[in-house]
Amino acid sequence: MQILDYTHNFWLVAASLCVAMIAGFTGLSLTQGLSKRSVNQRKLAISMAAIALGGGIWSMHFVAMLGLQLPIQFYFDATVTLISALVAILVVGIALLLLHFRPRTPAVLAGAGIIVGLGIIAMHYIGMAGLQLCRPLYSPGGITLAVIGSCVLNMAAFWIAYGQRSHRNILLGTVCFGSAVFIVHFVAIWGTSFVAIGAEGDVGPMIGKEVLAIGVVLSSFVLCAAFLLTGISFVTPAQPKPETEAPVPQELPVKKPVEPKFARQIPYEQDGRTHFFDANSVAAIRAEGHYTHIYAQGRRYFCVWSITEAERRLDPATFTKTHRSYLVNPAFVESFERLKDNGICHMNLPGLPRVPVSRARLKAVREVLGV
The missing domain is CATH 2.40.50.1020 (LytTr DNA-binding domain)
Incomplete structure (x- = not known):
């Protein structure tokens, strides 16, 4: 069994980082100020944020996998790929529900970070199981390091983003979240080897790299942009106009009557x-x-x-x-x-x-x- 050498496409790696950052910003922005909204509005915002964050995790993973260059052709099983995306969305939704419907204590923040961290790991390895024509081999050290790093980095991201819900903290949380997803993926890849295998029976429809390159990147940007616009238009409540005190009427200066000038x-x-x-x-x-x-x-x-x-x-x-x-x-x-x-x-x-x-x-x- 021969271990395959691999490299990465720099531009696709950079694109995967951008996808993670944009998804993080979209999800954290949609959940800002939810405590002031109704229950239905909170549920709607959390649903959109879960799709944006979870979809961003999935998109980052597959854009980065498109950048993986092996000496053989490989594909992804569509059914397994879909399952990995749903897992990412589900775990992010659970974490956001915990953050917005429970008292935001340190234990809750840590729990949300661990849930998302483990969800990223689950999504990654489920997605890797969808590889066709080659098989990944995992090292125990690589798995352990990826799990610990994912949980710690996501706890830090939620701690920063939810410690104080300011624009500054959301931006810092976006950087932490995007970096966490990005770093965990490549730590897991670092602990993974690939071997070529013969063609086996089809499990489901195959998705080629060319299709993924177009679909995943574009859909990520369009989805995040649509959710941001939707969140601004429908989720954010209209701000009441500030009550202004009635202006105090000012006494107008009394004008002296102008005496008409008659000819003398x-x-x-x-x-x-x-x-x-x-x-x-x-x-x-x-x-x-x-x-x-x-x-x-x-x-x-x-x-x-x-x-x-x-x-x-x-x-x-x-x-x-x-x-x-x-x-x-x-x-x-x-x-x-x-x-x-x-x-x-x-x-x-x-x-x-x-x-x-x-x-x-x-x-x-x-x-x-x-x-």
Whole structure:
């Protein structure tokens, strides 16, 4: 019986380590903060984490086995391969149930690490039993070292990841878990020899290395990514919005009313120049088309303001609108005559002996004049 020499494909070995790390991160992330969730949510998260972690253990093992290079062709029995994957998922699920439904004492942490450690060993040797066309030979020292190393490293991984459920501890636990799976596999391979055997009866369908190379690596990444997204979308409860105190209404600064600025002078045109009268010295203003005439100092003068502009610019305390065409300074009204529905202000001014008061303005004019 000739012992076969073997080597490893560096890139597939590196890929197997990446698979273990990603699976560890996915599983530990999905179980973060489960104590704040309902029982059903915890069970769902643990199920996904068990598939991610257990599937990652299985995937790492077979990706690494794809990197095993023997001088002969070898295959894996599909039935035995499936059993090894289910064993890994089952033991991880048991450990997670223990961690999340029991008080997390040091004994529980150690027990979870031992369960997963023994599960990794069981998965490894069950998977190795599925080898076809060659047979593994195990040394007692290799088995013992693999069992002890698996239990110790997994206890350390759970102790770090669950000692304090922070992001930092999850990352450190991921490194420990991925390293544990990786190291245990190659320690077990170190204690294993391979011999060629003749083709025997088929136990089940065979899976070639080419198929495994594509399926195992891709399925591991897709599965972990899908579970992370699913966990974020459906498992993690919506965070309640923090209650914020109602803002204290602040007193707005009191703005002082802006006093309107009225014109103190009224312009008029004479001899090609613009002159000005003091507004208080003007007796009346009469509309003349788009312009006005102002009456002051016993004479009439032309002003470029319209009657509307004059009303807007002048202080209403000085000028009162008696008609749509007239503004009157009450100080210059000599007498008031009440007619049936309107009135007349007698001004006794040259060219403006009296100013009409419309019915609409009658009441306001009488109040200003005090009659």
